Each structure stands twice: as C-alpha cells, then as structure tokens.
Amino acid sequence: MEEQGYIELRVNNTDNTLTPKDIDINEVKDFISDIESFLYPNRREKLNRPQISYDIEEGSAKHKFFMPITAVILFNGLTSEIKNRNNLDFLDFKRQAIIDKFQKTANKNGYTIEFNNSMAKESTLVISDSTNFEMITPVFYISEFYLYGEIYQEGGKTPNVHISTKKYGNLTISATKEQIVNGEKKTYKAYGVKVRGKKSFEDENKLTELELIEFIKYKPVFNRSLLNKVIEKASVNLSKISNVDTWIDDLKAEGI
Template identity: 80%
Template sequence: MSLSYILIEKKNRPHISYDIEEGSAKHKFFLPITAVILFKGLTNEIKKRNNLDFLDYKRQSIIDKFQKKAVKDGYIIEFNSSMSKEPSLVIDNTTNFEMIVPTFYESEFYLYGEIYQEGGKNPNLHISTKKYGNLTVSATKEQIMDGEKKTYKPYGIKVRGKRSFEDDSLTDLELIEFIQYKPVFNKSLLDKVIEKASVNLSKITNVDAWLDDIKAEGI
C-alpha cells in the first residue's frame, strides 16, 4: 500500500522513496493500510468541507504550508493513495483554506532557573531557563523587593502568560509568586522513597509506558 503525502508526527515518519517523472515529482510513502485509510479520510474531509477548522493546529499548519508553497511557486500539489485513482485533495494557487485556530493560549506556567537581573524603571526580572533560554517576566516593585535579594540564585517562579502553539515560545509573562528551591541531592531520602514505592512499581508491566502517561509538562 502506498500514498503520496500523509500528515503524521516526525518520529513516526517512514522512509521516503522518490519517483521522478517528467514535469512532476512524486513523494511516495509505504505505510500500513490503517495509516492510508486515515490519510484518505482526512484529505477527503478537507476537500468536502473546504476548510481546516476540524483539524488540530499542527495539521492545519502543514496544509497551510503546502498552500503557501503552491501560491508562491505556482505548484499543483495532489494528494493520492493507492486506494483510489483520483486525488483525494488538490492544492493549487487558487486554494484558500483559512487557519482558524488560535496561535497561542493563555495559562499559568512554572519556570525554573537562575534569576540574573531584576528591577528597572518598569519592574521586571530576567530568568535563565534550560529549555527556553533567557525570559523576561514583568513584576511589581513589592514582589521584587519582598524578602532577600534573588539575583544569581536558583529560583522557581509561577507566572501567567501566553504560549505559542507553533513553537512553544512564551510571551507576555507576569509574575505570580516566587518558589525557592534547593536542588540538593539527599541519598537517604531517595532510598526511603524508592523502598516505599518498590512494592507498587513491581506490579507495573510496562514502566516506560506508565511514566509517559504520568509525566507532567516541564518548562
């Protein structure tokens, strides 16, 4: 079973073979029948609705990139599968699918790292995080002046702000509270926790899958 394009996560993408023909390029994916059915169903639904509003952000973004490429370079992009001779979706320079999902969402986040600057005319603090690099967080004078000086010390902070669907970047951050933590290794405490948890952990048949299910989103 083969098809020409499918919307799947990077880590699950199959090997690609290229079949070059006169005036066109075919990108073939060889996949299980279930993936082909999913692909055909998604592209047929896009064609039927003539919009992307039922897709999640990532899939809308992929279709939008094809659409922009077709408009920019005058391409005609056909999505086919071996289940049908007719393309299930065609994108060309007249296609106008609108992305209607929001580009960001507002929420509260926990950030951990070293505060390397605080204060300023418009009060704020700067924190260096492992995942997101240097971030600026607005704060009040009272929040910054309360307690000991925090510059060049490891801190956790609870903030509210916006997170991008496209690249996970954080913007418009406002400080809610400081959470001081001391990353000190305590072997005795760790051994006690492991011993206490071992009874139930030994009953888990697939530890990796279990851990994936309970993982919290870290920043």
Template identity: 75%
Template sequence: MYFSKIEVEEQGYIEIRVTNRDNTLTPKDVDINEVKDFISDIETFLYPNRKEKRNRPHISYDLEEGSAKHKFFLPITAVILFNGLTSEIKNRSNLDFLDYKRQSIIDKFQKRAFREGYKIEFNNSLSDSTSLVIDESTNYEMIAPTYFESEFYLYGEIYQEGGKNPNLHISTGKYGNVTVSATKEQIMNGEKKTYKPYGVKVRGKKNLDDGTLTDLVLLQFIQYKPIFNKSLLDKVIDKASVNLSKIANVDTWLNDIKAEGI
C-alpha cells in the same frame, strides 16, 4: 508441531505529487531539505502527538518520477485515515474540524505552494482520484488557537524588578529574557532578589508555533539553590528504585509525565 499464523496488516501507499508552473520539475530538482520537510510533515499529519509518533507503524519512502512524487508505503489503516482527512478538507473547503497540528501542516503546504509556484496533489492507493489539491490560489484559514494557557516554572537570574507597572525580568536558558507581571507586595516581600538565581511559578500563554511565553503573571517565588548533595541524591534514588523497578519502560513513563520546565 503447530505454528501460529502471524497476521500482517494489508499495506498501501499515500502519494504527494508536486508539479511546478512550467511542468519541468523532476526528482533530481528536489533538495534534500524539501524531502526532509515532506517526510516530517506527513508523519505529523498522520500522527500529530508524541505518543502516536512513538507507536506508529513502519513507514517507508520513495521519490519517484512523474514531476516529483513523494510516496509513503504504510499500513492500509493509515491510508484510510489520510484519505478521509484530505477528502474531508476538500469537501468542506475549510480546516475547522482538524486539530492545531494538522491545520498547521496544511498551512505549510499552502505557503510552500504559493512560494514555489507548486501544485500539490494528495493521492493514495484506495482511489484513482485525487483526494485534495493545493496550489497558489488555495487559502484555507487556520482557526485553531495559536497558544495554550497553563502554569510554568522558570529558572534563571532575576536582572530587574519594580517599575510603574510592577514586574520582574528573568533571564532563562530556554526562553531567554522573560517579563513577568507581579504585585508590589510580591516584589517587596522578603529579600531583594535582583541578580540572584531564582525560580518563579507563573501563569500565562505558550505559543504553539514557536514556544514563546506571553502574558505571564507571577504566582510565587521558588528559591533556587543549585547545591549538589550526593548523599541526599543517593537516598532519593534508593527510595525511588523500589517503585521504578515495577515500571516496564521507564523512558516512556518519564516522557509521559514531563512537565513544563526551564
């Protein structure tokens, strides 16, 4: 009888050590919301996008004595990544090489250090020396774009249109009341759309911090008729089922193709 050898990746840890101005901080002083923030921030720093988060390895957490040590136990490859990124920040004294999400995490640590009077040390099992220190005087500037430009579909009630500089105002469930620039011809063409449910295809900017939309320009109207047709739905499901049955993980596939919606 033969048994295959299961290879388990070497494990290590990363540690975020936090001290306050008078060195009185202990684990019992750390609120659960702060613990939650540290866990979320480290996960995003290591795995910035949705796909990476979904496929990340097991990570365990402990809060230890020594001021307050937030300790994360994970595969050594993640420790190497963490050590490399934090060491490079220290060596360069800037965030230029990081993507937006990682820059925003470091910026959060800076703001937390300034607000609470913290000294935050980044350590790991690969080295006895601290790879990065953030305190009240740290001031790494974020240089990544704070928005991206794309096309979006908005659905809701158009409650105002026209004006000296032509535009329309649409009330949406996700973005609230949104203003969209348009031409006179676009607004005047067809039936009056005020106080009717409509969809609009627009081009504009989406803020990476809070998800707000700005500088929107109308591309086209999409008439929105939310009428439920069970017979039509059943036909569409039957037609799609043939190909959906060939997809190993439908939920993952749907997440990967999601587009900007309401």
C-alpha cells in the same frame, strides 16, 4: 500482518517538466518529515507508529509512502475532509501548520501537489499556488512553566517579579504582595519560579501573561550525594511505572 496500502504526493510544476531528479534532498526530507507528523503529530504517536517506507517515482515526482491500511484510512479521511470543508478549522495546530507549509511550498515553487492514496480513485486534496487555506488555531495555549534565572526587581504598586533568564531574556511575572514579602529578599539572587501563563504555538520562545505560583530556591551547584539520594528515593515509584516515556509526556508543567 495488517493489510498494507500507500499514500502519494504527486508534485508537478507549471510547465509539467518536473522529474524526481529535480527534487532536492532537503525537499525530500521535508516531505518525509511532514507526512510523518501529519499522520502522527505528537511524540508519543511517533514513538509507537508502524513502519513507513518511502519511494520517489516518475510521473512528475511521486512521493510514495507505504504503510498499514489504518494509516491510509486516516490520511484519506483527513485530506478528504479538508477538501469538502475547504478550510482547516477542524484540524489541530500541528496538522494545520503542515498543510500551510505545503501551501507555501506550492506558492514558492509554482507546484501543484495532489494528495492520493490506495483507497481513493482520484485525488482527495489538491494544493497549488491558488490555494488559500487559513490557519485559525489560537496563537497561544495556557500551561504551567518552570523558569530559572536572576530576579532583578520585585514589588511595585502593581506587585510583580522581574526575572532575567538565559534563554527567554527578561520576563515580568504578576504576583501578590504576600508572595513577594514572604521569606528572604530575592533581588539579585538566582531563583526558580513556577508560573502559569500563555505560550505561543508559533514561537516557543514567547511567553505572556505570566502569574507566579511559587518560588523555588535555585542552587546551581552540583551535589553528587544529594543527586544519589534523590535517585534512590524516586526509584521506588519509578519502578512501578510501566512506560516512563509516556508518563513524562503526560506531565502538565514544562521546564524552561
């Protein structure tokens, strides 16, 4: 069995009167979720993470997480580096957002949050209402997306397609004349489009600078016979994939 250790978030208020009984369950839930995401930011890592157990102790309020020593080493290294650099530049967006969330919690409640672990003799990081870490990760990332809805306008002097989607509202997609004129007239018909563009890290509902890759004829009528044929055809190759969840996570395009 791998050597075990712990990480600890010691939380105190301005007059040093905080106890575990003062911590609301929603706050406990946030601490647990945020620590898990800080150590294992993406879905695949969460699925494969080791067991982590939790306890809350006296001494202000100590949120303690017990886990394999390799996870403690990761936590120790990341929090120490934040303290040494005094910035979040080197972190991925998800980890930056979590530190920012701790900072907002400290500001809102007048907390001081000390990050400790079983490897370090003193706090590797302290966040309080005077801490001022800034997130600098780019606001958008570029990817490919599938959009579905009714095309309500196409063409124009600068060729583009306007599509109305249920979740994202009306979107404008730049296109070429050839893409628009080829095939049937698409206005006021349900279509799918594969596009390339930017998606916001902060607001997953925000898409910008969309460019048309291709149209996909969208038929929202359920066809059991067709579905069975597709499943039968796909099963041959799917059976060769050892880990389907990992394979799906690695897909580049996003369905919207």
